[in-house]
Amino acid sequence: MDSTNLDEMCDALDVELKKRGLSRRDALKLAGLGTASFMLNPTIATASTKAEASNAKAKIVIAGGGAAGCSVASYLAKNLSSPNITIIEPNPKGVSYQPGQTFIASGVWTLDDILADNKDFYPSEAKWIQDSITEFDPDNNKVKTAKNGDVAYDFLVVATGLQLNYDAIEGLTKEMIGKDGIGSIYFPEGSVKTWPLMQEFVQKAKNGGKKVEGVFTHPATPIKCGGAPKKIMYLTHARLEEAGARANAELTFYPSGGSMFGVKEYHEAIVKQFEERNMKWKYKHNLVGVDASKKIAIFDNHYLEKGKWDEDLGEFEMIPKVKKVEVPYDFLHVTPPMSAPKVVKDSPLSWKKGSAATGGWVELEKETLHHTRYKNVFALGDVAGIPMGKTGGSVRKQYSVLCQNLIAMMEGKQMSAKYDGYTVCPLITGLGTVALLEFNWTNRPAPSFPLDPSQERWIWWLLKVYALKPMYFYGMLKGRA
Numbered sequence: 001m002d003s004t005n006l007d008e009m010c011d012a013l014d015v016e017l018k019k020r021g022l023s024r025r026d027a028l029k030l031a032g033l034g035t036a037s038f039m040l041n042p043t044i045a046t047a048s049t050k051a052e053a054s055n056a057k058a059k060i061v062i063a064g065g066g067a068a069g070c071s072v073a074s075y076l077a078k079n080l081s082s083p084n085i086t087i088i089e090p091n092p093k094g095v096s097y098q099p100g101q102t103f104i105a106s107g108v109w110t111l112d113d114i115l116a117d118n119k120d121f122y123p124s125e126a127k128w129i130q131d132s133i134t135e136f137d138p139d140n141n142k143v144k145t146a147k148n149g150d151v152a153y154d155f156l157v158v159a160t161g162l163q164l165n166y167d168a169i170e171g172l173t174k175e176m177i178g179k180d181g182i183g184s185i186y187f188p189e190g191s192v193k194t195w196p197l198m199q200e201f202v203q204k205a206k207n208g209g210k211k212v213e214g215v216f217t218h219p220a221t222p223i224k225c226g227g228a229p230k231k232i233m234y235l236t237h238a239r240l241e242e243a244g245a246r247a248n249a250e251l252t253f254y255p256s257g258g259s260m261f262g263v264k265e266y267h268e269a270i271v272k273q274f275e276e277r278n279m280k281w282k283y284k285h286n287l288v289g290v291d292a293s294k295k296i297a298i299f300d301n302h303y304l305e306k307g308k309w310d311e312d313l314g315e316f317e318m319i320p321k322v323k324k325v326e327v328p329y330d331f332l333h334v335t336p337p338m339s340a341p342k343v344v345k346d347s348p349l350s351w352k353k354g355s356a357a358t359g360g361w362v363e364l365e366k367e368t369l370h371h372t373r374y375k376n377v378f379a380l381g382d383v384a385g386i387p388m389g390k391t392g393g394s395v396r397k398q399y400s401v402l403c404q405n406l407i408a409m410m411e412g413k414q415m416s417a418k419y420d421g422y423t424v425c426p427l428i429t430g431l432g433t434v435a436l437l438e439f440n441w442t443n444r445p446a447p448s449f450p451l452d453p454s455q456e457r458w459i460w461w462l463l464k465v466y467a468l469k470p471m472y473f474y475g476m477l478k479g480r481a
């Protein structure tokens with residue numbers, strides 16, 4: 001991904017828009033992306049200014065240089081007159097575009113469409129140590145690395161993302177993704193291997209005979225991009241329809257929870273979309289095992305059984321029960337359990353108690369993104385121990401808040417910037433339709449546009465396929481949108 005890709009993306013967007021009589025400026029306005037001015041003139045995309053930069057000085061270490069770490073580094077580089085920034089990141093392609101993995105697994109994009117080199121996006125002012133942090137030592141203001149010894153800091157920003165725990169499912173390892181009908185979009189190679197499996201599944205349905213079974217899971221932990229387990233199901237449905245084979249396939253979603261979405265309005269919209277597509281769902285099913293040789297998924301099904309009559313409450317006691325349920329599959333899409341990386345979880349920085357949403361993740365004040373116990377530590381992105389927001393869309397709102405508060409601290413001022421919990425799920429509901437589900441702490445819809453957010457729209461598909469990627473690479477990672 002370099003700046004010529006931005007030109008190509010914009011050209012492709014123009015072709016699509018022209019068919020509908022829209023200009024790029026109008027489309028960006030319609031999509032509420034008026035700030036994405038770099039998309040109107042990509043050739044000046046790399047220009048930046050240091051107007052009103054702060055003279056405050058301190059050594060800032062950023063743990064993890066993915067979406068969040070890179071955006072923070074770029075913003076600080078622009079807004080400090082003498083930046084002293086070190087990024088510690090092991091993966092040379094940590095900034096790659098993860099939302100595109102859903103498109104890879106469904107044959108819309110290839111790996112080349114999402115991979116990018118850190119060196120093209122990290123600001124030149126930042127020093128990059130290509131290494132892993134093996135220990136956080138916030139009492140002594142330093143981190144330990146695998147190969148480069150201790151690195152000291154005045155301020156630390158934790159942006160290590162999260163850990164995928166495939167092996168928490170009995171009989172499954174990450175290496176098994178791509179074999180025996182088991183796909184998963186949560187890492188780049190997994191998404192590449194999922195596309196042939198989806199094609200085999202579609203072909204098998206097309207061949208006729210016994211109805212084929214597609215099984216899609218959602219675990220009992222917080223996950224990044226809560227909509228992704230359903231997006232891949234919608235896209236499987238779309239590929240089956242395209243092949244004229246939908247009638248010979250059963251598609252069933254098995255979420256561990258008891259609803260489709262935490263926001264009531266979006267839950268209702270999704271139920272309707274599932275019904276319209278004849279897609280099935282079974283709540284309270286948590287994937288705990290896989291027998292790959294027999295192609296059987298094993299779930300813990302949580303349910304309530306009616307107990308004794310309670311005289312005091314005037315109702316029956318409801319007893320929580322669990323039973324094992326075995327489900328045969330031809331195609332199994334696994335969304336693995338996720339947690340904070342072990343190095344974060346085991347460190348003094350993490351919440352030692354807390355809810356599922358916060359336990360083990362970095363202990364933060366949810367609006368300032370400031371650590372509640374260590375005054376020179378901040379965190380954002382997937383590793384943040386806040387009630388919601390494990391999406392790139394949240395990072396886009398968080399990084400400027402965090403940086404403004406960090407600079408205020410460096411200047412000895414009060415922190416005043418606040419994150420409102422905004423997050424967004426562009427729910428891909430077909431090849432050509434997306435519902436843009438935006439919400440915040442209130443668990444209510446928080447649309448950026450005067451349009452019903454629960455409606456599936458072609459304009460959001462365009463936004464997703466053509467505009468969000470350049471927004472990510474040339475807006476967010478460059479610290480300007």
Ligand SMILES: Cc1cc2nc3c(=O)[nH]c(=O)nc-3n(C[C@H](O)[C@H](O)[C@H](O)COP(=O)(O)OP(=O)(O)OC[C@H]3O[C@@H](n4cnc5c(N)ncnc54)[C@H](O)[C@@H]3O)c2cc1C
Pocket residue numbers: 063064065066067068069088089090091093094095097098099100101102131132133134159160161162185186187224225228341343380381382383390391392393394395424425426
């Ligand atoms: C399939 C899929 C679909 C998605 N769809 C969407 C979408 O449609 N919209 C949306 O907004 N978001 C989406 N997301 C989520 C989005 O990609 C993430 O929320 C975002 O990347 C989080 O940024 P981050 O920097 O916190 O984590 P990451 O981008 O994962 O970066 C974390 C970095 O930390 C590094 N790291 C880890 N451990 C260490 C260590 N010990 N030392 C040093 N560095 C370390 C890692 O190598 C990594 O580069 C999707 C994600 C996936 C997987």
